[in-house]
Structures are given as structure tokens and as C-alpha cells.
Amino acid sequence: MDIPLIIAFVGLLLGVIARTALPFLRKLRTGVVEDFGRKYLYSAIAAFIIALIVAVLAFPQITTTDGLASIFAANFMVGFGMNSLINELMAAGEAATK
Secondary structure, three states: OOOOHOOOHHHHHHHHHHHHHHHHHHHHOOOOOOOHHHHHHHHHHHHHHHHHHHHHHHHOOOHHHHOHHHHHHHHHHHHHHHHHHHHHHHHHHHHHOO
């Protein structure tokens, strides 16, 4: 396996995990939630799958001359952003059903 591809995959995974964990830990600290609900897991899985598709389509445009740090950062942002988008869509869906 190619090192830039591994770096891209790790960046994507860490971006999704960061976007999932940070709000949960903030809510856990304030006492709003007590356990890791399934909705967090579902949004993380959906975001990872969609972000993986986006990254695979965009990866050929990213060259290794850009540097491994920029490959990691770009994929981290894709994972983080995709999870944010999924979370917003889930919140809008919940609000629309109420």
C-alpha cells in the first residue's frame, strides 16, 4: 500500500472521529448526555463512507509533491466537514418530524 494513501485514510478517519468525539465529550462534561448514543455512531459511519467516496474521487488530483502534511490536512478536513454536514442533516430531519 502506498504511504500517501495510508496518510489520506488516517486523516479521513481522524477527521470523522474528531467531529464525533468533540461534541460528545463536551455534552458529557456538562451532563447533557450520559452515554454514547447510537445516533453518534450512525452519523460517524455515514460520514466516513461518504467522505471515503469523496476522498477516493479527489485523491488523484492531490499529488505527493504537495507533501504528506497537506494530504493529511485535506483529508482530515473532508472527514470533519462531511461529519458536520451529516450531523446538520440529521438535526434538520429530527426538527422536521417534530
